[in-house]
Amino acid sequence: QVHLVESGGGVVQPGGSLRLSCEASGFPFSSEVMHWVRQAPGKGLEWVARISHDAVYTQYADFAKGRLIISRDNSRTTVFLQMNSLRKEDTAIYYCVRDFGDSWSLDYWGQGILVTVSS
Amino acid sequence: DIVMTQTPLSSPVTLGQPASISCRSSQSLVSSDGNTYLSWLHQRPGQPPRLLIYKVSNRFSGVPDRFSGSGAGTDFTLKISRVEAEDVGVYYCMQGTQFPWTFGQGTKVDIK
Numbered sequence: 309q310v311h312l313v314e315s316g317g318g319v320v321q322p323g324g325s326l327r328l329s330c331e332a333s334g335f336p337f338s339s340e341v342m343h344w345v346r347q348a349p350g351k352g353l354e355w356v357a358r359i360s361h362d363a364v365y366t367q368y369a370d371f372a373k374g375r376l377i378i379s380r381d382n383s384r385t386t387v388f389l390q391m392n393s394l395r396k397e398d399t400a401i402y403y404c405v406r407d408f409g410d411s412w413s414l415d416y417w418g419q420g421i422l423v424t425v426s427s
Numbered sequence: 428d429i430v431m432t433q434t435p436l437s438s439p440v441t442l443g444q445p446a447s448i449s450c451r452s453s454q455s456l457v458s459s460d461g462n463t464y465l466s467w468l469h470q471r472p473g474q475p476p477r478l479l480i481y482k483v484s485n486r487f488s489g490v491p492d493r494f495s496g497s498g499a500g501t502d503f504t505l506k507i508s509r510v511e512a513e514d515v516g517v518y519y520c521m522q523g524t525q526f527p528w529t530f531g532q533g534t535k536v537d538i539k
Contacts, residue, residue: 369527412524413481413521
């Protein structure tokens with residue numbers, strides 16, 4: 309079955325950096341588009357970024373452009389989110405999510421990893 | 428960006444009774460390919476969201492048939508025919524027609 313496991317979260321100071329990883333299993337990873345979605349504590353869902361199956365194309369939310377970078381390593385079935393110049397408002401649970409193909413939706417979600425930006 | 432607005436934001440329901448959530452988008456969700464990319468997701472407390480409905484009215488694998496989606500253009504509805512205890516949590520609509528993908532604020536469903 310589809311399994312997505314995030315890692316790399318933690319506490320970081322404002323202005324700092326962090327790299328999240330998401331290891332995937334149970335499906336042909338190199339054929340699938342992947343996303344990151346975040347959720348601030350007690351708040352709703354916010355789409356962050358998307359990467360094509362071959363890493364050629366990426367899309368970002370406006371707040372992510374220039375600071376957050378999505379990438380992937382198909383040989384390691386892993387998708388990454390490099391987070392730079394972090395702000396307190398980036399504090400959230402970050403979910404790794406698989407794209408649901410031609411349905412332009414999100415079908416399988418990881419358990420999420422907490423990132424806390426605090427001094 | 429497309430703004431997704433859900434109503435109500437909170438919905439106390441009685442077990443066995445129907446429930447309905449509305450979602451309105453700030454612009455049409457009909458894509459250039461003719462499809463409408465509106466999804467519904469459910470998040471139980473402490474859990475990640477899970478997909479219920481995609482492309483307005485298609486139930487995802489394993490989703491009970493008491494859940495149904497309808498609508499077109501800018502107005503959409505999720506209906507639960509008979510609410511069960513496991514249906515509590517927050518429901519989100521989401522559009523995948525245009526980047527950035529956007530979600531509604533969420534509707535919290537709990538039992539009266």
